[in-house]
Each structure stands twice: as structure tokens, then as C-alpha cells.
Amino acid sequence: MQCFTLADTLITQITPYKVLSLVPFGDNNLKIVFNQDTQNLKLKESKLKDGRVFIDIEAILVVPKRSFIFKNNSTINVAQNTKEILRLVIKPNEKYTYTLQKQEQNLYIRQELADSKATKPAKPNPPTTQSEKPKQESKPTPPPKPTPPAAQNNTKKKIAIDPGHGGKDCGAMGANKICEKTIVLEVAKLLHAELKKRGYIVYMTRNNDTFIDLIDRTKFANDKGVDLFISIHANSIPVGRKSPSGIETYFLSTNRSEKALKVAEAENIGDIATMNHFSKQTFLNTINNHRLIASSKLAIDIQAGMRESVRRKYKNVVDGGVRDGPFWVLAGALMPSVLIEIGYVSHNTEGKLLTTKDYQKLLAEGIADGIDDYLDKN
Structure with a gap:
């Protein structure tokens, strides 16, 4: 023994x-x-x-x-x-x-x-990774963040929401046989309503089951002169493999990591002709360093907003974090832009959860919270 x-x-x-x-x-x-x-x-x-x-x-x-x-x-x-x-x-x-x-x-x-450190007493480190809010007392476990009222500087801010795929492009097929294009459109509509309620001017690249070329999505946002471009998608892995779960937020870069390439490949496949429109050099030229940094900050705030929102009710939702990758749909945007993967439609539990109005609303509110946080700080 x-x-x-x-x-x-x-x-x-x-x-x-x-x-x-x-x-x-x-x-x-x-x-x-x-x-x-x-x-x-x-x-x-x-x-x-x-x-x-x-x-x-x-x-x-x-x-x-x-x-x-x-x-x-x-x-x-x-x-x-x-x-x-x-x-x-x-x-x-x-x-x-x-x-x-x-x-x-x-x-x-x-x-x-x-x-x-010299001008004010040190604060205890919070035990959680929830986003730190200015002028807020440090607490061991912060309470759930209420939906903020429309910020004063939001009334003239313009946001473009881009529900991924559409029309002939189903996107990923969910575990319950519902297309990604349908799920993300519902979340986009809820986000549209939430942002309007908070005082933003909001545009959508599509309001129904319509196919739109990738290049036309950011062209629409550029023509409208929006301040932020938000593309909404859902993740998936091939049938026969055990599916992960979780929410992730991406911003544009030339990252060639295996994870980024796999996700980008799935989202880029929507329009081969549009992808051929970009030469490698053209793609690299679109990546403005200032815009990349702004997009990464926006991604961090939106990811934190979604995480806090969905975990109010669903404590075990996986935080996939913020990542960067070569997403064609973001390449033409002239403003800070992100691509959100709201979950894995291929996961048996999460795939079904993504089709419920309750969960879709929590996602929309979290994305709106992240947009509020980003604009309040920038």
C-alpha cells in the first residue's frame, strides 16, 4: 500500500x-x-x-x-x-x-x-476574467451587467450588421438540420432591434434569405459610411468528428494558424468568384495597421460582452476567445470590423440552443454591450 x-x-x-x-x-x-x-x-x-x-x-x-x-x-x-x-x-x-x-x-x-500605482492605492486583483469597467468598485464576483442605456455618443454612430451566407449558400448545416444562414439572420435581426433601441443608426446587408457576394457586403458598409462592420456566422466541423463548442470573435489579419485557416476556409467558401477577385498583394494591401488594431480592440470588447451575457443563464458556455485570420468578408471594410462565430451548429447541445429565441437574444444583447463598451472607450 x-x-x-x-x-x-x-x-x-x-x-x-x-x-x-x-x-x-x-x-x-x-x-x-x-x-x-x-x-x-x-x-x-x-x-x-x-x-x-x-x-x-x-x-x-x-x-x-x-x-x-x-x-x-x-x-x-x-x-x-x-x-x-x-x-x-x-x-x-x-x-x-x-x-x-x-x-x-x-x-x-x-x-x-x-x-x-503612485497616484492611487492598489486595488485587489479580481478573481475572474470579466472585463474591467472604469469607475467600478473592485468586487470578488461582479454582478451581472445590466443592459446599458443608449449612450449619449451613440445617436449618430452607424453600424452595419452582416448576417453570413444566405440564398443558395446555406453555410454550415446544424445538428438539427437548420442552416447557419437562418440562425445568424435571426440573431442579426435581434441585434438590429437592440442597437436601434440604444440609439444607433443600423444597416443590414440582408434582411431575408438572399445571397450576397462577399465583396458587396463590405462595399455596402463603405457606401453607407458606417463606423463599425459586424459579420455574424456560426461555426461547424465535418460530420463524423466530435464537435467542440463555444463563442469566438475574429478580426482580419494574415494569420496562417491551423485554427484560423480552418474557420476562414469555411466562411470564405461562399463565393469563389469573389475570392478570385483579390490577388494576394491586394489582400495584403487592405490590412491597414491602424484598422487592424482598432478591429482587435472591438473583437475583445464584443467577445467579453457575449461571454458575460450568455453566462448569466448558461454558465458552461465555452469562451473560445479572440482570434485573427484571413477572412475575405472583412478584407474590403474601411472601418473596424469583426467576424463573430456565435457557436457550433455541429454540436448537439449548442446547435439546438442556437435556434432558441432566448439564447439568440442573449447573444444579441452581448454583442450590443461589446459595441457600447468599444465606442465608450474609443
């Missing part, structure tokens, strides 16, 4: 740390989720002459490598450096400082203004 206990202890001690997910939150923060408690996690920090910081962690990245661009224009790159070492490369904003905090199975990287 003693030998069994000792062996079991040794096995427990040598279990390698694995990174299960990377979740941006707030304006400038990142949560790294591991497979076990991080108390004994080994870290090594090194500062380079150019200001960058390397943080080497004895862990294995089991999700795709990621690059994050935050509101303060700092960046954090996460990738496997060697077989046993995960490396974080932080390029901080010189006006900000960062802190690392281990808590249960999470490692938090938080950034705050360097002056803030």
Missing part, C-alpha cells in the same frame, strides 16, 4: 504543465489557463535592451500559438520555444507596467498605467 501511494505521488509530481486556452480580457490583459494548479509553475523573466520581455515557462502549448494586440498598443506573443519551454514575448507600452499572478489553474498577465 505504501509503494502504491508513493508511486501515485511521483506520477502526480511529474505531470507536465499544459496550456489549455489563452483568453484576453479587459483592455490590456491576458489569462493563460493550465491543466493543473499553477502554484509550482516555473517562470523565468528576461528583459531585452529593446524593451521586450521574455517569459519562459516550463509548459507545453496544446493550442495554436497566438499573438495579441491590446488597446494600449502593447503585444503579447505566445508560442512553444523548445520542446519543454513555452515562451511569452511581451512588447509593452512604455507608459504601462505588467504584473504576473498565479491563481488556481490560471496565470494572469495584467497591464496598468505606471503612474496609477
